[in-house]
Amino acid sequence: MRSSELTLPARSAKRSSMDERIDGIRGRIGQRLLRVLPLVGATVMTALLSGCISVKAPDKPIVIELNINIKQEVVYKLAADAGSTIEKNPEIF
């Protein structure tokens, strides 16, 4: 009796098409897992964070709103001067 019979049979040098298909599926699953992993991590982190601090993004961009406010202030400041400029240059207004 030969013991080698009991261990795994040696793989043939030529891979069967079945083997390739299985490897392909494994590879795809592996890739998908790798892609999903950060997402899972992020979800876990979010779940953990939401317990203590809630971070809410503003609906409108703050910078643009500030810009409008500054401009309106400038317009109000310049209004009187612009009015007299228009009065003093009637030929071009």
Place this chain on the structure above:
Amino acid sequence: MARTIASRFRTISLGAALAGAALAAALPGTALAQRDPAYAAARAAGQVGEKADGYLGYVTTPSPALRAVIEDINIKRKAVYADKAKAKGATVEEYALTSGCLLVAQTTPGEKYQAPDGSWQTRTGAPPMRDPRCP
């Protein structure tokens, strides 16, 4: 005593009202008199109008002669805006926009002006549509 103060106040307020009326009557007159006739005619005909940015714009395609007149006015306006803006520590655009607010408000019924959405509007007796930042 009270009567004299009251009557004096009435005289003063009457005088101020008269002066104000005279000023109001004189200003548009002088402005019209000093405008380039081609510009005044095009403005009255609704061919050109006041844009929200402080410059004149074409409501209809202008003739080359009219275009030259209007471009000349816009260049002069920009020079004035730049000069005054520098004196006030503001940008040319800010000064021009402020002037645009006032110029749109000063249009008379029948004249054209540009609404904030960019469309040309004919001024009626009602207040014009202006930029929300306008004073």
